Amino acid sequence: MDDLLQQIRGCEVCRKHLPLGPRPIIEASRNSKIILISQAPGRVVHKSGIAWKDQSGKKLREWLGVNDDTFYNTSNFAILPMAFCYPGKAKTGDLPPRKECAPLWHHNVLNQFKDVKLKILIGAYAAGSYLPDSPNRNLTQKVSNFEDFLPEYLPLPHPSPVNRFWRMKNTWFEEKMVPEVQQIIRKILEEDT
Helix, strand or coil, rough: HHHHHHHHHHHCCCCCHCCCCCCCCCCCCCCCCCECCCCCCHHHHHHHHHCCCCHHHHHHHHHHHHCHHCCCCCCEEEEECCCCCCCECCCEECCCCCCCCCHHHHHHEEEEEECCCCCEHHHHHHHHHHHHCCCCCCCHHHCHHHHHHCEEEEEECCHHHHHHHHHHCCCHHHHHHHHHHHHHHHHHHHHHC
């Protein structure tokens, strides 16, 4: 796993397409229990080099019911974005993740884990890639029917502040689903401890 992570962190396949240059962000260990498959690092994360160390990450940790120490312990969580580098700015939010990244690396990374309990699909790009044949067509349908994908997958909306309107429109998510998500996470993290 360490050799593979080093290769990924040195990747420059998309260099000419990245406005701030390559800085692949990935965190994992062979023992990771939960894999967070998300969109791509944002500008703040690109600058710091620390995955989810921004407002989106703060909201995600709140949804998962974990503190920073638990979240950044790679025995608990692996961080595997659809693209490892910041793709650039769009009119609202960031550009979509580069399409070269996941096909190039995800399969190899996923084969390194010993005993993953859950893959959390954060946002439409991850859910669309990992649940392409789902009868639930859009992300809201996938999230509201999350139990259909357990125990392997758990789709979530993206916790970005840009997504606040989705959360305001879908109050059921934070009122009803987040407590269930926290219970699932707690149960997984408490196993073998």
